[in-house]
Amino acid sequence: MSTFRFVRVSWLLQFKMIMRSPFDGFGNVLYPLFFATTAFFVFRAGTSPRTLIYASLGAAVMGMWSSVSTSAGSAMQRERWWGTLELLVTAPRHFALVLFPSTLGLASVGIYNLVATLLWGRFAFGIPLTIEHPLEFGLSVVATVLAFAGLGLLFAVSFVRFRAAWVLGNFFEYPVWLICGFLVPLALLPRWVHPIAWVLAPTWGMNAIRESALGGTPLPDLLLCLGLGTVYVVGAVLVTNRVLDDARARGSLSLT
Amino acid sequence: MIVSARIFFVGGLTSFRALFYWLTPWIYVPTMLIAPLFQILLFAYIGRSAGLASDQFFLIGNALQYASIPCLFAMAQAIGGERYQNTLSAILVSPAPRIPLFFGRSLPVVLNGAFVAAFALFAGSLLLRVHLPTSSLAPLLFIVLIAAFSCTGLGLVNAALSLRIRENAVLSNVIFGFLLIFTGANVPLDDLPDWMSTAAQGMPFTHAIKAARQVADGASLASVRGLLGAELLVGAVYGVAGYLLLRWFETLSRRHASLERS
Numbered sequence: 001m002s003t004f005r006f007v008r009v010s011w012l013l014q015f016k017m018i019m020r021s022p023f024d025g026f027g028n029v030l031y032p033l034f035f036a037t038t039a040f041f042v043f044r045a046g047t048s049p050r051t052l053i054y055a056s057l058g059a060a061v062m063g064m065w066s067s068v069s070t071s072a073g074s075a076m077q078r079e080r081w082w083g084t085l086e087l088l089v090t091a092p093r094h095f096a097l098v099l100f101p102s103t104l105g106l107a108s109v110g111i112y113n114l115v116a117t118l119l120w121g122r123f124a125f126g127i128p129l130t131i132e133h134p135l136e137f138g139l140s141v142v143a144t145v146l147a148f149a150g151l152g153l154l155f156a157v158s159f160v161r162f163r164a165a166w167v168l169g170n171f172f173e174y175p176v177w178l179i180c181g182f183l184v185p186l187a188l189l190p191r192w193v194h195p196i197a198w199v200l201a202p203t204w205g206m207n208a209i210r211e212s213a214l215g216g217t218p219l220p221d222l223l224l225c226l227g228l229g230t231v232y233v234v235g236a237v238l239v240t241n242r243v244l245d246d247a248r249a250r251g252s253l254s255l256t
Numbered sequence: 257m258i259v260s261a262r263i264f265f266v267g268g269l270t271s272f273r274a275l276f277y278w279l280t281p282w283i284y285v286p287t288m289l290i291a292p293l294f295q296i297l298l299f300a301y302i303g304r305s306a307g308l309a310s311d312q313f314f315l316i317g318n319a320l321q322y323a324s325i326p327c328l329f330a331m332a333q334a335i336g337g338e339r340y341q342n343t344l345s346a347i348l349v350s351p352a353p354r355i356p357l358f359f360g361r362s363l364p365v366v367l368n369g370a371f372v373a374a375f376a377l378f379a380g381s382l383l384l385r386v387h388l389p390t391s392s393l394a395p396l397l398f399i400v401l402i403a404a405f406s407c408t409g410l411g412l413v414n415a416a417l418s419l420r421i422r423e424n425a426v427l428s429n430v431i432f433g434f435l436l437i438f439t440g441a442n443v444p445l446d447d448l449p450d451w452m453s454t455a456a457q458g459m460p461f462t463h464a465i466k467a468a469r470q471v472a473d474g475a476s477l478a479s480v481r482g483l484l485g486a487e488l489l490v491g492a493v494y495g496v497a498g499y500l501l502l503r504w505f506e507t508l509s510r511r512h513a514s515l516e517r518s
Contacts, residue, residue, distance in 0.1 A: 027426040034433025038442050039302060045447035046306030055306075164283045171286045174294035184301040 006093065010101035011108070018105050024071045029112050032063035036117045039183055040125045053128065056121035057213055058182035061206045063113030064148060065176050068106050072152030073169020075102045076160045086253060089244060096153065096233070096240045103152030107145045114141060132215035136222070140212050143222050144205030147229030151201060153236040157243055181206050201228035260356040267352075268360025275337035276330045276365075288368075292322035292376035293383060299442050300384055309444070311384045316468045317441035319380055320403050321461055323373035324435050327365055327404060328428040331411030334361040335502070336418030344419070348506055358502055362408050362495070369404035370397075388472055395477040396468055402484055403464035406491030407435075410460050412498025419505050440465050460494070463487040 019025040036059035043055040076099060079085040088098045121127035131137045155172070159165035178184060179193050180202040186194055197203045201224075208221035247253040278284055300314040335358065338344040347357070374397055381388050388396065414431060418424035436442065438452055439461040445453040456462045464487045467480035477484075 022423045022426045027423075027429060030426075031429050031433060034430075034436055038299075038437050041437070041443040041447065042299075042302055042308050043306045045443060046303070046308035048305060048307035162282070164280070167283050167286050171291065174291060174298055178294065178298045178301060184298075184305045188301060188304055 003097070007097070007101055007104070010098070011104050014102045014105035015108055018071075018109060024067075024106065025109065028067040028071065028106075028109055029063070029116055032059070032066040032113055033117060033120055035059065035062060035177075036120065037124075040121060040127070044125065052121065052125060053130075053214070054210070055183060056118060056125075056127045057210050058206065059121070060114045060117035061144065061202070061209060062177050062182045063117050064107070064110030064144060065180075065182075065202055066173060067109040067113055068103065068148045068152040069155075069173040069176065070166055070170040071106050072103045073155040073159045073167075073172075074165040075099060075106070075152070075156040077165045080160075080254060083254075089253060094237070094240075095244060096157065096237045099156055099240075100149065100153050100233070103156055104145075104149040106152055107149040110145055110148060111141065131213045133212040133218065136212035136218045137209065140205065140208035140218050140222050140225075143225045143229070144202070144209060147201035147205055147225045147232070150229040150232035150236065154232045154239065157236050157240045160243060176200065176202055179203075199228065201225050201232065204228065260353050263352055264356035264360035264363070267357065268363050271361050272330070272334050272364035272368075275335075275341070276333045277337075278326075278329065278333075288326060288372045289375055289379075292319065292325075292372065293380055295322055296376060296380040297383065303442075312386045312388075312472060313469065314442060315377065315380045315384055315386050316472060317439075317465050319377035320373050320400065320465050320468060321435055321439060321441035322376055323369040323400070323404050324407050324410075324432050324461070326372050327369040327407035327411045328414050328431055329425075330365045330368060331362065331408060331415045332418040332424045332428055334365060335412075335415035336424055339419060348509075354503060354506075355499070358412070358499055359495070362412060365411060366401070366404045366408045369408060370401045373400045373404060389474065392471050392474070395471045398477065399464050399468045399471065399480075399484065402487050402491075403461055403468075406460035406464065406487045406494070409491035409494030409496075409498060412495050413501060414498075416498050416501035416505055419502075419509075435459060435461055438462070457486075458490060460487070460490055463490070 021027075036056075039055050039059050039062075040052060043052055076085070079088055079099075089095050091098055118129055122129045155169055156165075159168045162168060179186075179189060179197045180200055181197065182202075186197055186203075189197075204221045204225035208218040208225055210216070211218035211221060244253075273279065278287060296315055296318045299318050300311045303309050303311070303314050338347055377396065377400065378388075380386070410431065414424070414428060417427060421427060438448070438456040438459055440448075440453075440456060441461065445456060445462070445466075448456070463483040467483040467487070470480050470483075471477065
């Protein structure tokens with residue numbers, strides 16, 4: 001089976017399982033809408049010249065991150081609970097490639113989030129849905145999903161030693177919302193936060209989506225987003241090798 | 257009377273410690289102490305970005321509103337957790353009086369919720385450099401306690417429902433979301449549609465948040481007693497509703513042999 005087909009089939013299976021879960025499926029789409037709604041009300045009541053479109057796009061990407069952050073952190077641990085981790089590790093494919101479709105599936109739910117938030121803003125708040133560069137917008141969304149999946153993979157393999165891995169994943173939800181420019185421009189944050197934001201792919205994914213929707217130049221941001229996503233995946237592969245070697249040496253793969 | 261008191265205090269605390277598995281530091285610190293600070297910072301900066309209100313506005317609103325996390329989840333786990341431990345039938349077949357049995361578990365939840373909100377309020381004030389008058393600190397603590405009591409009442413309703421639904425976490429998050437929008441935590445009630453600000457009057461936190469903001473601005477506790485009375489009433493109504501719901505589900509489960517049906 002080719003690698004592409006392997007990822008495609010695995011992703012489809014994982015995506016179907018995620019959509020059957022009330023928490024990972026419906027819950028991860030609904031929960032960010034509450035924050036989006038709050039943000040819409042805040043921007044509508046405020047005096048800033050920033051438009052509701054700015055808030056709508058930012059809230060939509062917030063939802064995309066939400067669908068990854070909490071659940072991706074415990075992706076590997078879930079396999080352990082289900083008793084399938086050992087089978088996946090002994091599969092002939094590299095384990096990171098086996099796990100990647102799981103985080104990709106979670107990131108794909110983010111597309112539901114994006115669409116749901118934009119439609120919610122359109123019909124509940126009258127925020128117009130105009131996208132200046134539709135092709136670049138679509139590519140930016142795909143790049144953001146891939147980068148989120150890569151970051152989710154890094155979370156999954158890094159947090160596996162923690163019994164409550166979901167807590168660590170959940171822990172990164174608010175900080176990424178805050179510092180990656182979704183609803184708060186980087187210029188408003190302290191200077192020491194800026195380098196942290198620069199190494200996070202969500203920052204560039206958000207920029208690319210916003211630039212393509214509002215008529216800017218999304219390509220540099222899109223490429224940076226994809227580049228950082230690739231770095232996350234490489235990091236995840238290295239961490240995976242280390243974690244599995246350690247687990248094999250200690251015989252602790254199935255232990256929490 | 258002594259037996260009921262023992263069930264209320266000792267049994268309630270024991271059950272809380274046994275069933276609320278977030279009490280381990282690895283979960284408690286990130287979820288209860290650090291996350292609310294990030295929520296406060298997030299909305300304070302959103303407010304700055306949108307040009308709405310002050311840091312103090314978002315600090316007080318979000319610090320109190322975040323108490324809903326411990327109040328909802330802890331209450332659900334302290335009662336609904338019995339189902340997953342397969343001890344629910346033993347609890348309900350016991351002759352223990354139901355009022356101290358269920359309400360006894362609420363007391364630690366109230367105190368924990370108040371602690372979380374108070375920590376968020378004071379740590380958040382340091383982070384945002386918001387000055388809370390020294391004379392307002394004790395009244396604010398009192399308001400926080402009342403807010404936690406009120407939300408724990410809603411938590412009891414949530415706990416009753418957790419006996420009948422499979423994934424209570426989704427319901428708890430949904431309730432959290434409604435409290436985030438409706439209670440004036442981040443949007444002044446005057447800027448919400450009329451039907452939303454009307455509905456907010458029947459929700460926990462709405463009156464407590466308003467009272468806390470007035471106290472932080474220099475009002476006395478006596479001047480906000482009406483708001484605090486309303487908050488207590490909301491909590492009591494939800495608490496009684498939650499208790500009646502628990503008794504009804506107990507009756508239904510005996511009738512249909514559906515006690516631990518998921």
